[in-house]
Amino acid sequence: xxxxxxxxxxxxxxxxxxxxxxxxxxxxxxxxxxxxxxxxxxxxxxxxxxxxxxxxxxxxxxxxxxxxxxxxxxxxxxxxxxxxxxxxxxxxxxxxxxxxxxxxxxxxxxxxxxxxxxxxxxxxxxxxxxxxxxxxxxxxxxxxxxxxxxxxxxxxxxxxxxxxxxxxxxxxxxxxxxxxxxxxxxxxxxxxxxxxxxxxxxxxxxxxxxxxxxxxxxxxxxxxxxxxxxxxxxxxxxxxxxxxxxxxxxxxxxxxxxxxxxxxxxxxxxxxxxxxxxxxxxxxxxxxxxxxxxxxxxxxxxxxxxxxxxxxxxxxxxxxxxxxxxxxxxxxxxxxxxxxxxxxxxxxxxxxxxxxxxxxxxxxxxxxxxxxxxxxxxxxxxxxxxxxxxxxxxxxxxxxxxxxxxxxxxxxxxxxxxxxxxxxxxxxxxxxxxxxxxxxxxxxxxxxxxxxxxxxxxxxxxxxxxxxxxxxxxxxxxxxxxxxxxxxxxxxxxxxxxxxxxxxxxxxxxxxxxxxxxxxxxxxxxxxxxxxxxxxxxxxxxxxxxxxxxxxxxxxxxxxxxxxxxxxxxxxxxxxxxxxxxxxxxxxxxxxxxxxxxxxxxxxxxxxxxxxxxxxxxxxxxxxxxxxx
Amino acid sequence: xxxxxxxxxxxxxxxxxxxxxxxxxxxxxxxxxxxxxxxxxxxxxxxxxxxxxxxxxxxxxxxxxxxxxxxxxxxxxxxxxxxxxxxxxxxxxxxxxxxxxxxxxxxxxxxxxxxxxxxxxxxxxxxxxxxxxxxxxxxxxxxxxxxxxxxxxxxxxxxxxxxxxxxxxxxxxxxxxxxxxxxxxxxxxxxxxxxxxxxxxxxxxx
Numbered sequence: 095x096x097x098x099x100x101x102x103x104x105x106x107x108x109x110x111x112x113x114x115x116x117x118x119x120x121x122x123x124x125x126x127x128x129x130x131x132x133x134x135x136x137x138x139x140x141x142x143x144x145x146x147x148x149x150x151x152x153x154x155x156x157x158x159x160x161x162x163x164x165x166x167x168x169x170x171x172x173x174x175x176x177x178x179x180x181x182x183x184x185x186x187x188x189x190x191x192x193x194x195x196x197x198x199x200x201x202x203x204x205x206x207x208x209x210x211x212x213x214x215x216x217x218x219x220x221x222x223x224x225x226x227x228x229x230x231x232x233x234x235x236x237x238x239x240x241x242x243x244x245x246x247x248x249x250x251x252x253x254x255x256x257x258x259x260x261x262x263x264x265x266x267x268x269x270x271x272x273x274x275x276x277x278x279x280x281x282x283x284x285x286x287x288x289x290x291x292x293x294x295x296x297x298x299x300x301x302x303x304x305x306x307x308x309x310x311x312x313x314x315x316x317x318x319x320x321x322x323x324x325x326x327x328x329x330x331x332x333x334x335x336x337x338x339x340x341x342x343x344x345x346x347x348x349x350x351x352x353x354x355x356x357x358x359x360x361x362x363x364x365x366x367x368x369x370x371x372x373x374x375x376x377x378x379x380x381x382x383x384x385x386x387x388x389x390x391x392x393x394x395x396x397x398x399x400x401x402x403x404x405x406x407x408x409x410x411x412x413x414x415x416x417x418x419x420x421x422x423x424x425x426x427x428x429x430x431x432x433x434x435x436x437x438x439x440x441x442x443x444x445x446x447x448x449x450x451x452x453x454x455x456x457x458x459x460x461x462x463x464x465x466x467x468x469x470x471x472x473x474x475x476x477x478x479x480x481x482x483x484x485x486x487x488x489x490x491x492x493x494x495x496x497x498x499x500x501x502x503x504x505x506x507x508x509x510x511x512x513x514x515x516x517x518x519x520x521x522x523x524x525x526x527x528x529x530x531x532x533x534x535x536x537x538x539x540x541x542x543x544x545x546x547x548x549x550x551x552x553x554x555x556x557x558x559x560x561x562x563x564x565x566x567x568x569x570x571x572x573x574x575x576x577x578x579x580x581x582x583x584x585x586x587x588x589x590x591x592x593x594x595x596x597x598x599x600x601x602x603x604x605x606x607x608x609x610x611x612x613x614x615x616x617x618x619x620x621x622x623x624x625x626x627x628x629x630x631x632x633x634x635x636x637x638x639x640x641x642x643x644x645x646x647x648x649x650x651x652x653x654x655x656x657x658x659x660x661x662x663x664x665x666x667x668x669x670x671x672x673x674x675x676x677x678x679x680x681x682x683x684x685x686x687x688x689x690x691x692x693x694x695x696x697x698x699x700x701x702x703x704x705x706x707x708x709x710x711x712x713x714x715x716x717x718x719x720x721x722x723x
Numbered sequence: 724x725x726x727x728x729x730x731x732x733x734x735x736x737x738x739x740x741x742x743x744x745x746x747x748x749x750x751x752x753x754x755x756x757x758x759x760x761x762x763x764x765x766x767x768x769x770x771x772x773x774x775x776x777x778x779x780x781x782x783x784x785x786x787x788x789x790x791x792x793x794x795x796x797x798x799x800x801x802x803x804x805x806x807x808x809x810x811x812x813x814x815x816x817x818x819x820x821x822x823x824x825x826x827x828x829x830x831x832x833x834x835x836x837x838x839x840x841x842x843x844x845x846x847x848x849x850x851x852x853x854x855x856x857x858x859x860x861x862x863x864x865x866x867x868x869x870x871x872x873x874x875x876x877x878x879x880x881x882x883x884x885x886x887x888x889x890x891x892x893x894x895x896x897x898x899x900x901x902x903x904x905x906x907x908x909x910x911x912x913x914x915x916x917x918x919x920x921x922x923x924x925x926x927x928x929x
Contacts, residue, residue, distance in 0.1 A: 247803020273799025333911035342803035
């Protein structure tokens with residue numbers, strides 16, 4: 095596969111150099127040890143400045159790289175492409191630990207809002223950027239993390255940067271590499287080339303590739319590709335495989351039309367959402383009674399034939415109920431909430447959309463009904479009934495009528511038959527409605543749930559929790575709290591501390607007690623995690639991302655099947671002291687000041703665990719979790 | 724319907740080594756020609772956008788190496804091709820005789836659903852050489868072969884002069900348009916909870 099051959103002698107040069115990669119990597123990765131080289135006149139490996147044609151860009155990035163062939167004798171067409179990159183030739187690589195090149199940092203990766211909210215801020219522009227780029231553009235080559243989806247015939251399906259069609263040649267190159275290895279009855283998993291890792295994931299007729307120089311572990315990048323694939327399955331189900339069986343030429347891009355934003359938002363979340371590597375979900379902190387109340391409403395809906403009912407605030411769970419024996423995997427929750435939050439249409443109108451939960455059943459659709467109560471809080475009902483869709487409009491009209499008519503005795507506290515009768519009566523104004531029909535029952539239950547939630551204090555409590563934030567390292571109790579019950583201990587403690595602004599000012603560079611900067615606690619039994627809010631000195635999005643990447647590395651090393659499992663890890667570098675502690679019940683990841691004392695750090699971790707235990711009723715969804723089935 | 728959308732066509736170029744496959748592509752995509760011969764290693768990939776009858780096409784051109792030792796790249800390479808271009812040198816009889824092998828090999832490897840009607844295009848290249856005096860394969864002979872294989876469109880080209888190259892590739896787009904599959908509704912199953920055979924996946928299916 096020459097990407098840019100340039101002299102007659104290069105004829106003899108094999109592009110796939112089967113030499114083992116210089117630095118051995120853990121055996122269990124079963125690496126296909128391939129070194130991709132580019133042929134140039136001298137036959138030297140990796141020295142060519144010309145990526146040419148659609149060659150794989152595996153070179154370490156070079157400052158001040160100039161466009162154009164370095165070998166003047168070249169007669170190849172390959173290096174002569176790339177006129178589109180002229181405008182970006184001045185771009186430089188950012189030193190920041192960032193996925194983009196420096197010039198795009200501002201519009202690209204400013205992300206976390208700060209305390210109490212770890213979701214993308216307004217500064218992150220959703221959707222695909224840099225569509226004008228292709229593989230000949232210098233700026234494109236310098237992006238730190240590329241994601242590609244392509245079909246087994248080499249047709250592009252998705253690219254994080256650049257226009258898919260313009261990248262058709264590049265996509266073909268990726269397919270050629272994969273099929274070359276396949277031809278040798280092997281499977282390509284990883285190519286290392288300088289600072290770059292090229293990670294491959296093959297899922298039947300779908301190929302996923304990540305090219306990254308972010309130094310994330312192979313397992314992390316592979317996990318991200320798995321999620322990307324899961325997101326595609328969520329939108330289309332695995333039935334796409336059948337389309338490829340019938341017709342290898344099948345072009346699935348039309349089926350994915352308009353979903354760029356879903357993928358780009360998922361890729362963005364790899365930077366800020368620990369759920370993407372912890373495989374656990376997180377809850378919005380709420381008083382136990384409030385969460386119970388929300389759960390009771392959802393349970394009523396679930397009993398009427400809904401498979402899953404979720405009340406969520408951004409990507410945090412308020413409450414969640416599953417029908418008997420049905421369990422929802424945290425990855426499915428992540429992909430579902432990403433799909434809903436990134437698709438603008440769910441916000442602007444109540445929507446009913448077919449979705450597939452890849453971990454639940456990757457082959458078939460469910461139907462998701464989504465209703466936003468406010469900008470961040472939404473109710474999701476997952477049903478198996480597609481005809482419910484056709485009743486939606488009627489029910490909606492009916493609901494509006496009920497809301498408008500204050501004279502109507504709509505006894506929502508008494509969610510019984512009178513309520514059903516009322517809805518049926520009103521609905522009958524438009525067309526006959528059979529109250530025994532399961533779909534009708536379902537929608538009536540939904541109406542009831544909505545009204546109950548609107549009238550209860552659940553939604554206002556959700557708002558309050560959003561504003562107040564979650565656990566903060568500064569609030570870590572110095573002495574174990576008395577075991578007496580303290581309702582909503584999180585917020586009560588907040589009152590005891592100084593106001594956040596003054597507080598933040600005074601402790602810059604110090605963090606919490608004993609230099610604790612941040613922690614994540616993951617309950618293994620509940621499949622949930624809680625992460626402390628970010629506070630100084632981990633305040634900028636860059637620092638937060640760097641910390642998450644450090645956690646990611648820690649997570650991978652703790653879960654490494656080859657050398658693990660480990661119970662504790664204490665690691666000190668110039669940025670942090672990282673302490674990880676894994677037991678049967680939980681995993682704790684904590685970051686400290688790099689000068690923190692080891693003994694004190696361990697003691698602090700014990701206190702964090704005690705603290706989490708003390709407030710577990712507020713930060714975790716207890717009992718009602720479908721995982722307890 | 725969705726006929727306005729851009730179409731991506733995978734085009735495979737096959738033929739003996741030295742017949743000018745790369746030069747044809749280079750002439751077509753970059754409008755450049757070089758007399759210097761350099762063998763293609765494995766395959767080269769090029770992208771060209773073309774407009775035809777109001778529709779935008781992206782041609783993803785797979786320029787393969789003619790040498791036999793690269794043929795092991797095989798099956799996966801040809802998978803999902805929309806069109807196959809067979810190239811021979813009008814001055815070399817052997818390269819014409821081999822067209823049959825190339826065609827058969829492609830049909831075996833790619834195993835298209837309808838091999839009889841799979842869109843091929845045959846190009847007789849290097850018509851410019853020696854003013855046509857060294858030519859050994861007549862147009863008539865080539866056309867007869869094409870007719871016998873289900874009326875494959877035939878073009879005489881010169882990558883050097885740029886003669887007929889554009890027309891040949893336009894024909895590829897035309898062919899693909901003709902063969903565009905009917906849009907089918909995408910209708911995956913819905914989970915049936917009541918049926919008792921609800922699949923409960925507990926882990927990753929990989």
